[in-house]
Amino acid sequence: MAPRNPCFSNLAAGYLFPEVAKRRREFAAKHPEAKIISLGIGNTTEPIPPSICEALSASAVELGTKKGYSGYGDEQGKLELRKAISIGWYGGLVRDDEVFVSDGAKCDLGRLALLFGPGVSVAVQDPAYPVYVDSSVMLGQAGGKEESSGAYRGLTYMACRPENGFFPDLGKLSKTDLIYFCSPNNPTGAVATRAQLQSLVDFARKNRSIILFDAAYAGYIRDQDLPRSIFEIDGAREVAIEINSFSKYIGFTGVRLGWSVVPAELAFDDGTSVRQDWNRVNTTIFNGASNIAQAGGLAMFTMTGKEEMRGLIGFYLENASLIRDALRSAGFETWGGDNAPYVWARVNGKTSWQSFEDILDRANIVTTPGSGFGSAGEGFLRFSAFGHREDILEACGRLKGM
Amino acid sequence: MAPRNPCFSNLAAGYLFPEVAKRRREFAAKHPEAKIISLGIGNTTEPIPPSICEALSASAVELGTKKGYSGYGDEQGKLELRKAISIGWYGGLVRDDEVFVSDGAKCDLGRLALLFGPGVSVAVQDPAYPVYVDSSVMLGQAGGKEESSGAYRGLTYMACRPENGFFPDLGKLSKTDLIYFCSPNNPTGAVATRAQLQSLVDFARKNRSIILFDAAYAGYIRDQDLPRSIFEIDGAREVAIEINSFSKYIGFTGVRLGWSVVPAELAFDDGTSVRQDWNRVNTTIFNGASNIAQAGGLAMFTMTGKEEMRGLIGFYLENASLIRDALRSAGFETWGGDNAPYVWARVNGKTSWQSFEDILDRANIVTTPGSGFGSAGEGFLRFSAFGHREDILEACGRLKGM
Numbered sequence: 081m082a083p084r085n086p087c088f089s090n091l092a093a094g095y096l097f098p099e100v101a102k103r104r105r106e107f108a109a110k111h112p113e114a115k116i117i118s119l120g121i122g123n124t125t126e127p128i129p130p131s132i133c134e135a136l137s138a139s140a141v142e143l144g145t146k147k148g149y150s151g152y153g154d155e156q157g158k159l160e161l162r163k164a165i166s167i168g169w170y171g172g173l174v175r176d177d178e179v180f181v182s183d184g185a186k187c188d189l190g191r192l193a194l195l196f197g198p199g200v201s202v203a204v205q206d207p208a209y210p211v212y213v214d215s216s217v218m219l220g221q222a223g224g225k226e227e228s229s230g231a232y233r234g235l236t237y238m239a240c241r242p243e244n245g246f247f248p249d250l251g252k253l254s255k256t257d258l259i260y261f262c263s264p265n266n267p268t269g270a271v272a273t274r275a276q277l278q279s280l281v282d283f284a285r286k287n288r289s290i291i292l293f294d295a296a297y298a299g300y301i302r303d304q305d306l307p308r309s310i311f312e313i314d315g316a317r318e319v320a321i322e323i324n325s326f327s328k329y330i331g332f333t334g335v336r337l338g339w340s341v342v343p344a345e346l347a348f349d350d351g352t353s354v355r356q357d358w359n360r361v362n363t364t365i366f367n368g369a370s371n372i373a374q375a376g377g378l379a380m381f382t383m384t385g386k387e388e389m390r391g392l393i394g395f396y397l398e399n400a401s402l403i404r405d406a407l408r409s410a411g412f413e414t415w416g417g418d419n420a421p422y423v424w425a426r427v428n429g430k431t432s433w434q435s436f437e438d439i440l441d442r443a444n445i446v447t448t449p450g451s452g453f454g455s456a457g458e459g460f461l462r463f464s465a466f467g468h469r470e471d472i473l474e475a476c477g478r479l480k481g482m
Numbered sequence: 483m484a485p486r487n488p489c490f491s492n493l494a495a496g497y498l499f500p501e502v503a504k505r506r507r508e509f510a511a512k513h514p515e516a517k518i519i520s521l522g523i524g525n526t527t528e529p530i531p532p533s534i535c536e537a538l539s540a541s542a543v544e545l546g547t548k549k550g551y552s553g554y555g556d557e558q559g560k561l562e563l564r565k566a567i568s569i570g571w572y573g574g575l576v577r578d579d580e581v582f583v584s585d586g587a588k589c590d591l592g593r594l595a596l597l598f599g600p601g602v603s604v605a606v607q608d609p610a611y612p613v614y615v616d617s618s619v620m621l622g623q624a625g626g627k628e629e630s631s632g633a634y635r636g637l638t639y640m641a642c643r644p645e646n647g648f649f650p651d652l653g654k655l656s657k658t659d660l661i662y663f664c665s666p667n668n669p670t671g672a673v674a675t676r677a678q679l680q681s682l683v684d685f686a687r688k689n690r691s692i693i694l695f696d697a698a699y700a701g702y703i704r705d706q707d708l709p710r711s712i713f714e715i716d717g718a719r720e721v722a723i724e725i726n727s728f729s730k731y732i733g734f735t736g737v738r739l740g741w742s743v744v745p746a747e748l749a750f751d752d753g754t755s756v757r758q759d760w761n762r763v764n765t766t767i768f769n770g771a772s773n774i775a776q777a778g779g780l781a782m783f784t785m786t787g788k789e790e791m792r793g794l795i796g797f798y799l800e801n802a803s804l805i806r807d808a809l810r811s812a813g814f815e816t817w818g819g820d821n822a823p824y825v826w827a828r829v830n831g832k833t834s835w836q837s838f839e840d841i842l843d844r845a846n847i848v849t850t851p852g853s854g855f856g857s858a859g860e861g862f863l864r865f866s867a868f869g870h871r872e873d874i875l876e877a878c879g880r881l882k883g884m
Binding site: 081082083084085086087088089091097098121123124125126127128129130133134136137139140141143144145146148149150151152153183184186187189190191194195196197198199200210211214215218219220257258288289290319331333334335336346347348349350352357360361363364365366367368369370371372373376466 | 589621659660737763770
């Protein structure tokens with residue numbers, strides 16, 4: 081038969097979250113009486129706020145009318161939405177024709193990797209959202225896993241640990257073509273400071289690297305001094321692509337809506353415009369985000385929508401604060417949870433998966449093992465702040481009682 | 483800077499439909515008084531039928547309630563929808579765990595190409611939907627364009643012309659790893675018979691090829707003798723993947739919903755399950771279709787939904803019939819339009835683009851140049867049957883008067 085993509089044999093076993101879900105199912109089957117609470121996958125739990133929900137349903141209703149019906153839209157997204165993102169999110173720092181609306185950050189990451197082909201060298205934070213690594217492997221930008229270290233061959237891992245303030249030691253890094261960077265970070269909850277991001281941009285300019293900046297949690301930044309976009313940093317327009325998402329801001333995880341920003345100045349080594357190729361990818365193997373989802377996203381930029389978004393983010397940040405306090409009471413050392421919906425906790429004397437099983441067993445709480453995000457995540461667990469308040473309070477009580 | 487994906491430099495100028503849109507805009511700017519009618523891109527124009535529209539808006543409303551809210555769903559799609567497709571579309575010919583719900587056929591084609599890596603050999607019908615070729619080029623499965631022929635190096639073009647009944651001469655074809663095949667065909671409107679598809683499946687089995695069968699217009703087949711799925715053909719489960727879409731059945735072009743079927747038996751040459759890798763692609767760089775869109779898709783399988791779908795398809799097929807009659811009156815030789823929403827017309831003494839300009843100029847009608855679908859489409863135009871009835875009638879009048 082037709083041959084398999086040889087890169088796929090390099091991929092290690094299941095993607096992290098399906099594996100977590102499988103272990104949860106197995107536990108539930110063995111303990112049908114257990115009331116399991118998930119602080120695992122970062123899946124939103126609260127209803128979509130009223131005015132945004134109203135925009136979604138109004139858009140659906142309109143599609144049933146001759147006047148309001150629309151078919152294919154621009155693959156890059158509705159112009160009003162691109163404008164709203166340009167002005168409402170970035171305050172004009174980026175132009176509307178640099179914004180590409182998508183069906184979510186995960187999907188955009190898969191398509192973005194395609195821009196660079198199999199020959200590029202890639203650096204990722206360690207720990208990191210697994211999609212950066214897995215999509216690189218799928219496209220041949222990394223090789224197979226080394227048995228001993230668990231690292232993919234050819235990838236550069238930038239360790240981000242408490243000891244370095246979760247920011248890579250750039251002085252020790254060699255040049256790579258691409259640098260994936262996520263702030264506020266999934267999974268550690270760390271947020272890079274302006275000075276740190278400036279050093280990252282300077283590093284990329286010096287090394288002629290492109291930064292794929294994942295800002296999907298930027299809306300969680302409350303501290304006014306912390307940058308919410310890579311494009312607040314001098315020189316970033318020449319070296320950075322930003323990815324963002326409505327998922328965690330207005331409960332759109334299931335609705336599917338995100339965006340990317342590719343500045344006009346950004347070019348490959350041969351001078352070709354990156355935006356031009358990105359446009360080609362979007363028009364060729366993507367067909368735009370759902371028009372209903374886009375109508376909802378647009379509503380986020382109204383006065384009411386912005387307030388609702390702030391309320392929802394505030395709710396999850398309160399959850400994060402409760403979880404962090406409970407973990408600290410239980411003796412865990414923690415990070416994150418201030419400007420991010422994730423709390424990162426060190427587990428002493430156990431591996432991440434052992435601790436995952438232990439907490440599932442003793443407290444019936446699902447977490448995410450830090451080692452699933454990379455070897456520098458070994459010995460940590462990620463706690464997600466997405467949950468109903470009553471579940472979070474119940475989980476906090478159980479954690480304190482462990 | 484980081485290098486460009488070298489495959490991208492092999493891609494010829496703009497994707498077809500943006501080019502058509504650009505020429506339309508230029509014409510409109512020069513002739514602001516002209517009432518342009520588009521029979522170009524296959525973009526649905528009629529409202530989403532009532533019960534399906536109701537399901538969409540009800541789903542959006544539910545997302546605003548604590549009880550009805552849902553976040554991430556399974557990347558493969560809601561189980562009810564996979565079951566509905568398995569039973570309601572295929573009558574049980576395929577199982578629900580072989581169905582993967584997507585955000586549309588175009589997006590699925592981009593992801594499917596990734597399954598096979600850069601080394602595979604690819605055959606496409608000529609003319610063909612440009613995405614098959616462009617995604618193959620992006621992934622390195624084809625090389626640059628030959629100046630003289632306009633063909634991409636390494637691709638096998640299976641000419642489909644009136645002379646061979648729009649079905650490739652399989653006896654003259656050499657083995658390739660992948661065969662893209664679309665029936666009902668976009669752009670020619672030709673529908674392969676059961677015997678033709680049996681010969682295609684036999685050819686694939688003999689040559690150990692995988693068929694990527696695009697059935698996005700299968701709902702338009704009215705003739706009971708014509709197969710609506712490749713899986714109606716003996717042996718297809720060992721050699722075929724099917725792609726389908728809600729876009730043209732219930733006006734979902736903007737809503738974004740489709741599906742693929744990968745049979746459990748299908749394997750690569752090393753024995754690995756294709757479905758397993760497809761699942762990995764879907765869970766790693768895709769995050770499921772919009773939950774609202776899926777609720778709408780599910781409504782298509784109710785009694786009322788099915789009737790509404792048949793009504794909408796019937797409407798567009800009537801349009802096709804009107805267009806075909808008008809073209810014949812105007813002296814064009816035509817094909818298709820019986821079991822497909824496209825009419826394929828031969829233009830004598832002109833190239834496709836010349837005729838495109840001519841009809842735009844004289845009748846203010848936008849068409850799609852056949853040559854945009856491949857060199858065997860040169861000398862033809864595609865007329866899309868998607869339009870309001872009054873526009874179709876007006877266009878038909880203009881065509882007759884040319």
